[in-house]
Amino acid sequence: MHSLRRLFLFIFSTLILLALSLKIEELRVYQGAQIAIYALGISSIVLLTGYSGQVSLGNGAFMAIGAYTAALTQIHWHLPLFFTFVVGTFSAALAGAILGGGAARLSGPYLAGATLALAVGLPTLANQFTILNGETGLDYTSGTPPTWFGESFTLYKWFFWIVLVNVMLMMFFVRNITSSRYGRTWKALRGNPVAAQLSGIQVGGSKVLAFTISAGVAGLAGSLLGMIGFVGPTGFGLGLSFALVTGAVLSGVTSLAGSMLGAVVLVAIPELASVIAHRLGDTERVTSNLPGLIMSTLLILTVLFTPNGPAEQIRKHKARKQ
């Protein structure tokens, strides 16, 4: 797609979604913001795993770095909100570059293990340094909506607008980079590293670049999640990293467009589980285990029937018809 046409499409979709948010009830608007953030988080996995072929179980940790640095710069330096997002993104990217340097030497389960260790270990740092405020976390806020939007423009609509604009900007950047020379380089790397090297691609450098950009994308997602939610160790635990990977698998790990589907599923499952649990009598055992059960079932079904995700399946189906 021509990049100007793509730009127009992104701007048009953003405007439509912003307008839609004015007509939707507040709870759904908040969930919409969550979906947009998860979609961005899943995109960071798609970019890393689907394009460059590196497995990361620790992107939740990059989100934590983004959220904490954004919050700290707001609390201590009083930076305007947008600049806190910039700091969050670049801090996570820097951490990604450092980890990527080591990760370039690892592959497969070893890389998965290293990133998993990061996801497990990093949140516990919040309890080691008083500046990070332990379990209570940091208060990172968007402030109240501008008064000229009127009283009907509620806090959650403000959240959604900030989130959507930032997510769409980053998605546009990601979409462009994956269809650029770098995207093709990563695809070559994923397909056959030896062949890629023989054709003149710098394997190590390309892998580090992929890790850096993926971490930066996750960092922005983390900053946004912290702004609408909780910046604390329980907000960025291992569960978040696993949820992102699950979302990526459900949406098809090579499909950026599919990341939205994975995000919708992540946000919808707890609500779906609560409805079913209510019908089954709300026992503790049902309520606590049902979301995991639904998620696991979906994962198994996805791997069995659409291993590359529904979006990829539809694309193949269309190609066959043609």
Added chain:
Amino acid sequence: MIGSKRKGFGVIITAAIATSALLISAIPAHAEVGVSSSEIKLGITVPQTGPAATGYSKVAPAMKAYFAYVNANGGVNGRKINLIIKDDKYIPQEAINMTNELILKDKVMAIVGALGTANNLAVASKVQIASRGVPSLFVNTGFSGFADKKKFPTTFALFPSYAMEAKAIATYLKENLPTAKTCVLLQNDDFGADAAAGFKTGGVTFTETVKYVSGTQSSATGQTWIGKFAAAKCEVVVLFGVGTANAIALGVAAAGGYKPQWILGSVGSDVTTIKATLNNPQATALMNGAIGASWAPDSADLTDEYVKQFREINTTYNAGAVFDNNVMVGMNEGLLIVQALRAAGTNPTRKSLIAAIEKKGSTFASAGYSTLAYSKTSHVGQTGFWFGKYNLAGELKSVDGKYTMYTTDSAAGPVVKTEQNRLPMPAKGLPSNS
């Protein structure tokens, strides 16, 4: 003909006016979110599952049981209370999500008894319940910050703060164990920081202060704490952690033969949690002889009128739950909520509910032995602690049969000693205030 047409027209006009008047009179003057002619919807977020559910999961069902009792006896001014319980797993982001559901989907009138310092702080910041005008009544945390009316204008504390408790313990130590080498176990968060500030204001100096990170308490970390206390030759150890941490400290010390004079904070002295943590029904024996601070009667004190009444309600309405401090806290909060709703008038609104607690809250009956400090300028609830000794069964008993209250504030105010002066339990546990 013309005359009959006019007559008919007049009848229609009269009927229309009469119907409109009837309809208008049927509509409450101020229809409020969560309040209908037959029901008042309230919501609570608590850990019902997950590691923190031990003990805490009993609070909300106990509150619901008390409301069921009130509903069976006519409700609040004819309206039944419907309590919607949401499981936040003790995770702040879940608390935000669940509070969103309660306010925006279930449309509750108020949040009641929301549990946990970090959870309540996260909800106040991100859901912005204050700017929405949603009351958050009698939060289940002793963090002193929630009494800040400017910052949390719709939130009301109930428990005396951790800072108040620390000041009371400091005074008790200076009076009763002035020369002993004293040490303390604290949690490394706002809970511990609040307490540390109170101990400092209370003028107590610890030989050894051990801080643990919430969630890391285990036999291994317990060995480290006890090792430090033993090395410092602490004669008195104040365990100001949560129940699981205190239980581990007691268990590890007993196994190692270390026997200081224990002083247990009220947060971490719940018998159910201590037994469950050590997986030993006889674990309460480890508490035997420990000094304890408490703001309310022990749940096993059958001579206490509040305990007796709540136990009766528990037997009939709480599906066979074992009566303990968590159940008592849940029911006591229910008792306060019913009084607040009654005081808010026959057609309660969110605003009238807040105004009622500010105006009449100090006259509400509560199991706590100190009077309530609610006023137009204060959202502080109970303000004092009494001290007793634990027996083999883990029951806190007054040493001299009296309940001398160490009453204070969360700041630099003095600790004042008075005899307990709480109001009597309403007849049959059913408030009749207005």
